[in-house]
Amino acid sequence: MLAVEVSHVVKSFADKVAVDDLSFSVTQGEIFGLIGPNGAGKTTTIRMMMDIIRPDSGEVTIFGEKFGEATQNKLGYLPEERGLYKKLRVLETIIYLASLKGMDRNSAEEKAGELLERTGMLSNKRKKIEEMSRGMGQIIQFIVTITHDPQLVILDEPFSGLDPVNTELLKEMCLDLRNQGKAVILSAHQMNQVEELCDRILMVNDGRAVLYGDLAEIKSRYKSNSVLLDFEGELGDVPGVTEKRQHRGYVELLLDGKTTPQQLLERLVSRGMVINRFEMATPSLNEIFLKEVGKNKK
Amino acid sequence: MTLIVPVLALLAIGVVHLISAIIEPPEVETTTIGYVDEVGGFDGYTTQGPIELVRYDTQDDATAALLEDDVSEYFVISSPYTSMGVINRYTLEKQLETPPATQAAIKKFITSNILSGSVPQETIELVQAPLYLMITRLDETGAVATEQGGFGNLIIPGIFSLLLALSLNFFASYMVQGLGEEKESRLIEVLLSSVSTRQLLTGKVLGLGVAGLVQVVVWLVSAPLLLNLASSAFGGFFSTIQIPGNFLVLGVVYFVLGFLLFAALSAGVGAISPNAREGQQLSLIYSMFAIVPLWFSSLLMMFPKSPIWTVLTIFPVTAPVEVMLRLGVSDIPAWELAVSIAVLALSVIGVLFLSIKIFRTYLLMYGKRPGFGEILRNLRSG
CATH class of the missing domain: 3.40.190.10 (Periplasmic binding protein-like II)
Incomplete structure (x- = not known):
């Protein structure tokens, strides 16, 4: 069953169209990246999925149903801007918000203990939220998002403001969620994180879908006919290579239309060259993002 | 506040008792x-x-x-x-x-x-000293009425009306601040991913209603005990203090309805306010109405039959405190109480309904407060 299905959703505010005929679906057991520049309509889309705001037209279903009491408890949401009750203690915060998702106190306390242990925050469970650093607060809010064992987890910019250690921790936990068969929607503008984690993506710009589909497939669609080569010795002239671009630590070889990377590799090996790295040059998601967003700006 | 009031009263009795035991009464100066x-x-x-x-x-x-x-x-x-x-x-x-x-x-x-x-x-x-007027109130049958009136009858309703006005102001401000903070911190989005707007606001309003119920029950239970204590310790005026017969029931009804109405109003104000500070300023408008009956309490004692008190008894925002005061001064006709309670209960439902509608519309408006006209337009268009 599809975790989320968004069909032809449109949402306008007073002076602009925030989301314009957007359609996509998210399946269980995948991390789905919702990417786009600031103001592209990502958060508005998420809020419509959560029924916080209603679309002008189009439909959103969660696990085949319209958002309602039945679906609320299957869903965990980490909003872009974080906030918890400052005066409440960490454990009480997690238990209270999990209880709103229908979890009983004992199960919530047990699960909160597990998650606090895993994130190295167990010693802080009696501390008040206001005593936590910003990064720690974010981890607590992530724990709040997943304590009730949701089947769909929506994370809006989860990595912003996190240090590298906590970023890694959060990534690991996202991958765990996917491996447990849950659907994870990751809205972010840090392309490297999305590239690392996501199976499929939807790129939005000005409220419209720009790219949608399997990440590997999208990247292969954007690949150029070139390879990246790190080697020892002299390269000299190589048949089939039209241009050499020197980068720090490697050289990019642009192939003519008739030569395949496989043929080039064979030619280089036959010369007895020591090759440290031979890689198909596929553009990073960041490059694709800049290209697509830049195209739209023009 | 619920426990502080009886505890403070108990402390005051204790302190006065202690002082009167230690210090001899001063000689009358010639x-x-x-x-x-x-x-x-x-x-x-x-x-x-x-x-x-x-x-x-x-x-x-x-x-x-x-x-x-x-x-x-x-x-x-x-x-x-x-x-x-x-x-x-x-x-x-x-x-x-x-x-x-x-x-x-x-x-x-x-x-x-x-x-x-x-x-x-x-x-x-x-x-x-030509006369000392002794007043005896008779009931409809001509027998001596159980409730005789007088200043002894005014004390408890007077104190309760003052405490109710303070509590309503305190809790209304507390609720507006809480909602404002939830909006400011965006925690409201997390809450609304778990419960509907209706559930969230109804829960908050009922929570405050229960707070009012607990408060009035604690005070009503402690008032006769404290009075007995004060009366046996000091006698005099304290022994003349009575609690009006229907005060217990009406006290509970008006405390709870008053809390519910102010909570529902606070939910609406919390909805349209971009932050806690602006919300608290707006809440002053209706909080002030809770104090209005106290401003005119001396006029109520002088002219208890004026129709203005009927208006204040039926107007929902002034009703809880006005009824508390009037119960101590004079009788309130049954029809007035019935209309007042009905209007108050309907106002709670109506204001809560409107607050839920407004809350949904302005939930994500963090930057600015909408104008009155805009709110009306939005309510009309649904």
């Missing part, structure tokens, strides 16, 4: 007042309670005694007195009028001396 009798015949009855009257032959002598602090003041009974009743009083103090104790002492001195020898002593005393 005051000396001079007088000059230019008419003649005013030379008896010079001791009037704690006031001692000393005669001087001339006004100059009396002035000298005043300046030397032998007397605190003096008065002159001159010839116009017999025809016009004028007596001149001289003092070094700046006063609005003659203190009642002094006036009473001078009056008794004058009347006693005028009547002395002409009528018996009992007649003199009756002239000085």
Whole structure:
């Protein structure tokens, strides 16, 4: 069953169209990246999925149903801007918000203990939220998002403001969620994180879908006919290579239309060259993002 | 606040009890007042309670005694007195009028001396205190009513109306601040991913209603206990204090409905306010109405039958505090109470319904507060 299905959703505010005929679906057991520049309509889309705001037209279903009491408890949401009750203690915060998702106190306390242990925050469970650093607060809010064992987890910019250690921790936990068969929607503008984690993506710009589909497939669609080569010795002239671009630590070889990377590799090996790295040059998601967003700006 | 009030009252009784046990009552200070009798015949009855009257032959002598602090003041009974009743009083103090104790002492001195020898002593005393009105209230059957009224009847409703006004203000402000903070921190989005707007606001309003119920029950239970304690410890006025018969039931009804109405109003204000600070400013508008009956409480005591009190009893925002006060002063017709409770209950439902609608519309408006016209337009368009 599809975790989320968004069909032809449109949402306008007073002076602009925030989301314009957007359609996509998210399946269980995948991390789905919702990417786009600031103001592209990502958060508005998420809020419509959560029924916080209603679309002008189009439909959103969660696990085949319209958002309602039945679906609320299957869903965990980490909003872009974080906030918890400052005066409440960490454990009480997690238990209270999990209880709103229908979890009983004992199960919530047990699960909160597990998650606090895993994130190295167990010693802080009696501390008040206001005593936590910003990064720690974010981890607590992530724990709040997943304590009730949701089947769909929506994370809006989860990595912003996190240090590298906590970023890694959060990534690991996202991958765990996917491996447990849950659907994870990751809205972010840090392309490297999305590239690392996501199976499929939807790129939005000005409220419209720009790219949608399997990440590997999208990247292969954007690949150029070139390879990246790190080697020892002299390269000299190589048949089939039209241009050499020197980068720090490697050289990019642009192939003519008739030569395949496989043929080039064979030619280089036959010369007895020591090759440290031979890689198909596929553009990073960041490059694709800049290209697509830049195209739209023009 | 729920427990603080009875605990403070208990402490006050204890402290007064302790102080009265340790400190001996001060002796009554005797005051000396001079007088000059230019008419003649005013030379008896010079001791009037704690006031001692000393005669001087001339006004100059009396002035000298005043300046030397032998007397605190003096008065002159001159010839116009017999025809016009004028007596001149001289003092070094700046006063609005003659203190009642002094006036009473001078009056008794004058009347006693005028009547002395002409009528018996009992007649003199009756002239000085001609009546002491004893009021007995009868019920519809002509029997002595159980609830006799008077100031003893006003004390508990008066205290409860004051405490209710304070509680309503405190909790309304608390709720607006809480909602404002949830909006500011965007925690509201997390909450609304778990519960609907209706559930969230109804929960908050009912929570405050329960807070009101707990508060009034604690106070109503502790009030008779504290009164008994105060009455047995001090007697006097405390022993005359009564709790009006229907006060217990109506107290609970109006506390709970009052809390629910103010909570529902606070939910609406919390919805349209971009932050906690602006919300609290807006909440002052309706919080003020809870205080209005207290402003006019002295007028209520003077004119208990004025139709203005009916208006304040039915107007939902003033009703809880107004009814508390009126229960201590006079009877409230049953139809007024019925209409008042019905209007209050309907207002709670109506305001909550509108607040839920507004809340959904303005939930994500973090930057600015919408205008009144805009809110009305949005409500009309649904």
